[in-house]
Amino acid sequence: MSSTSSPSSGGGQSAMYEQFWRLSFIVFAAALPLSAAHAIIRQARRRTGGAHDPAWLVWFRRLANLVIAAGFAALTATIIARWNEAGYPPFSNMPESLMWMAWGLCAVYFVARCFVDFSGLEAGACVGVLAVLAVSGLFDHAPRPLMPALQSNWLIFHVLTCMISYGAFFAAFLMALLWLAFWRRRESGKVVDALSYHTMAFGFLLLTVGIISGSVWARQAWGRYWGWDPKETWSLITWFVYGIYLHYRLLGGSRGPRQERLPMLNALFAVLGFAVTLFTYFGVSYLLPSLHSYS
Template sequence: MSLINITLIVYVIASVSYIVREIWGSKATRWTSLGLLILAFCLNLAMVAKRSIEAGHPPFSNLYESLIFYACCTAFVYIIFEFVYNFRVVGALASVLTMLILLYATLQDDTIRPIMPALKSNWMLVHVVTYMLGYAAFGISFVTSIIFLVVKPFARKGKENKENEEGKEILPRNFDKLSYKIVAFGFPFLTLGMVTGAVWAKKAWGDYWSWDPKETWSLITWLAYLVYLHTPPCFTENEH
């Protein structure tokens, strides 16, 4: 069995473990789910390293390589936030998201091909890594926002006092705040990715910015998250 299939299986088991814990509140899976996700992350990281060695360059040259690295970054960012905020209810969707990213990677062409000279740059390495960390944070923020939208109607019906196994209330404002913090974490990486990308473009093609579709949409994305970070949260401390 290939390493990617083993990694995918562990991600699936971790996802099921998180879901079981949230549905039945099993304390036996409290650390099991996180441990499985960490194991899946380590296998994913080994897969990225293996691909780099085999290809002779960082694994960013095609969609397959980008997806396996993005899955690795997504798992890494979520694990950090689970340790920092101890809000494991997000793990059910976060682990499913990571599993789906890697599953999509298995559908792509994994052929190793030579890369163009412009891609053989340390600036490209920094550019892609920072962008991927930013995108990973936004992916986790996305699933947190989904939970926010699911919980919000129940809060309006006066059912907001449920607690998860860590004793944290399942309140919309908690997810809203967590989503905001995750975006605030990812935004500097997105910014650094844009800056290093411009420097790399200057060295490779002679211009910092050429307004091609990728650059234009990256700027639109950056502006959208900038507006979000300057928008007041949907829930205040006293609002349900």
């Protein structure tokens, strides 16, 4: 890791990639105060009996979403610029995979926005994307030759499914924090709880596909499907953490007297699961010897 705060530490990287990376950060930084202001104003109106948003507040929210969409476009352009510059799919190291996590988190936001409507969703997405981009800025973004183990057709499919699943788990974690902080005793808390649950389920599905595709790739690269490498082991632990909760909820946890404590359980598992995800992603890469140390 380097001590830089932007990807400009890599002297050989293209100006186009640098510009799009910085543009992404700036646009999401601009979207955050707009989104936060909308959430604060809307909640203040709700507390004073304003059941419906006036036209100006609706347009204010549309402006915030337009800026977020511009940030998402800039993220996409950043990934394309790196792909064009490096000559291979940008999945080979930590900063590149973090770009995909930010992209996946933003994509999950836009999908969620189509189904639910509650204050704070936009601000939460901006905070999450900015956090991921800030962490990626701590690394050297200079492109490196693709390692032989990564020169496979499985690279895009395996890493993409895993990183978008991490983005979904991050989104569920942010929703859990929103529920704990603001909506715990409100009717809209049911919406936040349901959205967090479905986001975890989506991430769990993608993680399952990622683990399976990784096993097939490992058979081709290393001659075995599973070797209990630390990254494999902790990916499986992450899978079990989310799987236990989803199994509980599907098999009756959402019915009967246990239904009242379900939102709190959902929030706790969203936080616990993301903590395990972070260790799987960062901790294994830097604290444990692993064949996946390049990630």
